Amino acid sequence: MKICKACTFLSILIILLYSCALPPEDEKESLEPDSSTSELPWTGETEKFTINTKEGVHLNDPQEDAGTAYVTIPSSSVRSTRWEFGVRLTFNPSANNYARFYLASSSEILSGDLNGYYIQIGGTKDNVALYRQNGNQSKLLASGRELMKGNNSPKLFIKVECDANGYWTFWTRMESETEYTKEKQIKDTSITKSICCGIYCVYTKSRCDGFTFHHIQLSDDVITSTEPDDIPDVPDEPDKPDTPESPEYPDNVRNMLLFNEVMYDNAKDGAEYIEFYNPADQDITVKSLRLFKMRATGEIFSTTILKQEDENTNLVIPGKGYICFTHSATTLIRKHKVDGKSITEISKFPQLSNDGGYLALATDEEHPRTIDTCRFIDWMHDTSVTTGISLEKISPELPSLNKNWHSSRNDTGGTPGIKNS
Template sequence: MKVCKALILLSLFMVAFYNCAPPPDEDTKEETGEDTTTAELPWTGETDKFTINTKEGVHLNDPEEDAGTAYITFPSSSVHNTRWEFGVRLTFNPSANNYARFYLTSSSNVLSGELTGYFIQIGGAKDNVALYRQNGAELKLLASGRELMKGNNSPKLYVKVECDNNGYWTFWTRLLSEEEYTKEKQVKDSSIQNSVCCGIYCVYTKTRCDGFTFHHIQLSNDVETTTEPGETPDHPEEPETPEKPVLPDYPEEVKNLLLLNEIMYDNATYGAEYIELYNPSNSTVSVPSLKLLRYIDNGSGTTQTTTTAILKHPDKNQRLDFPPHGYICLTKSAATLINKHKADKNNIIQISTFPRINNDGGYLAITTNEEKPRIIDKCIYSDKMHNEGVRNQGVSLEKKSPELKSALKSNWSSSKNATGGTPGRKNEQE
């Protein structure tokens, strides 16, 4: 019995210690600083899916390396008169399938189920930080912050949240590159009075199973109540649940929907790089956009993506149309191809985001532009695939037979056209 009482007193001491600890100084909150506070919290839950140490803090490291969810918690009964502070690092731009929540309060130690509580969501359908209330399975958006992660593939930020004794919630955000916090919103919500824990909840795809890190987590109970009950704060936003991604309209089966047919990767001085796609079907293929990837072989069966570009029609409201058994060329400069290769302007689409294709060779892939991209076609390209004795610069690689697999190296050779390529029309191989 004495041992039991001693353990209870020890647990209460630990909770009181980190609940009352002062927030860290700004100088100690940089991502390179040691983080002993986070590592020493009494974490429970799916701890096998996280690495917890003083170097990183809490790092998602799912050993299954698969899509799913993961959570860990530590005890906390604080709701009012509380300040929460934490840092976040992501190795990707968040999306509707890859985002995280920091539960400020929760009625349950199991964050993947129904509960009542408040949480800060990092990313989702929008690249912002937002405050939510959860009642069972129902989520209500209380306040939405700026889209400070938009276009950022490795966001690093800090979040600070306060709830005063009158139930006024205020939260601030700060990118690592910013010197000061920005106040996002203030709302009043006192519908939840109790809590048993705080925690971290991650939602991720297979490729993001190790892309989340939380660090410098601090709780303190010295929040000033500056808002009188009669004052009116910013109005809460309309209730809503996190938005589902709007997926593009693609056919159910996309493999070989379009085929890579010609590649100009080492253009002449007055030329332009391009790729040509061939539609092998008897009907028009119409898609909202495509994604072009360039990747290299790292050895041991692994690859590294070096280029990712979204290919859209210059008129954002118009789709990319590929006529049956037709050739369409995508490039950054339609005028250059029309002048140099006498190309048909109707078969050339100018893409402002068309990337530079590295001359060192590698692999190219065309995929759907979805949250979970699906490969349509892929191929390899290199100087060794050109005909013997052909000067590579200004000469495209063309397929001998557009219907055959693009991954077949023997089906590619140098263009025999006098201009060095045949963008937007049948290849010249004879």
């Protein structure tokens, strides 16, 4: 009896030890070697990625800050080509955290202007979509199902084919699935040349290591087996979220936007305005901001919400670009001879005192965080006449200190929404 009990105990112990020695299923999957991806001749911002047989191509920005990153490999293939790759994210994608796999590109700098095609993973919808890019403009060609909706760590595989006639087809499958699902098919023959394909990531500070691409395969001279759909030639409508999505603020918002120009004592045929500058290379997308008028003590006595009139439209400030707020965009366009693309009209724009004052820009949150502050007053001008002349930054990227301002040199008295004079 004692021998039987001892054998039983030993058997249980062996089973437990064996079970503990086995890695979790996810860990086993992450350890699968991927020598084909790591051996590809990657170039670009390689210092922002870890590339090895264990992970494939893993974003690992050493700056640990918000930004963009890209790497490319040579590729001249467009027609009769198949692209296959896996993607793993450690978060649910959003308008500020998404990835692109460029199937074809005319430039090795994926963050700039180029002509090409790309697959976007995430964005305003939790799906996979095919785009064509011409210069800095992107056109949605085909939008897939929202297979990542509600998934905080999506893991999927994507396959794309372009046949000899220019029919593009793409499929997706989650790692837990065994069969691909055909998403969409579209004909587009606009771009026929390429020099590379590659990976492009857009991320906030908290997601600077949350992207992994693996098992990347590129096959040319492919004879596709798919038959064209009945009506494959009509591009999908641009993606719109089912409900308006509030983009995330970065973890560190200080100086993500800077005061750049203030018109507080406008001419009779002009209007007051406040302009901000985005010092970063990447665009900033936010739902809204708060503008505070303050006393010298820092006490806030007026709050204005800065947002688009259309509740479904976000504020977008292009990298190295501007956004200008006013109560009358038409007046600024006429007075200062600008196109108005960077001007946003605020119906309740606050009146600025001709005697000067203090301003602060902050996040529109339950507990607002300060982005930038500035002062405006006549003695900051360097001209005797101040009415109808804006105060503008001497160096837009430097802090908004009193000594970094002077009078606008523009003939119209200001430069709302464009580069300072």
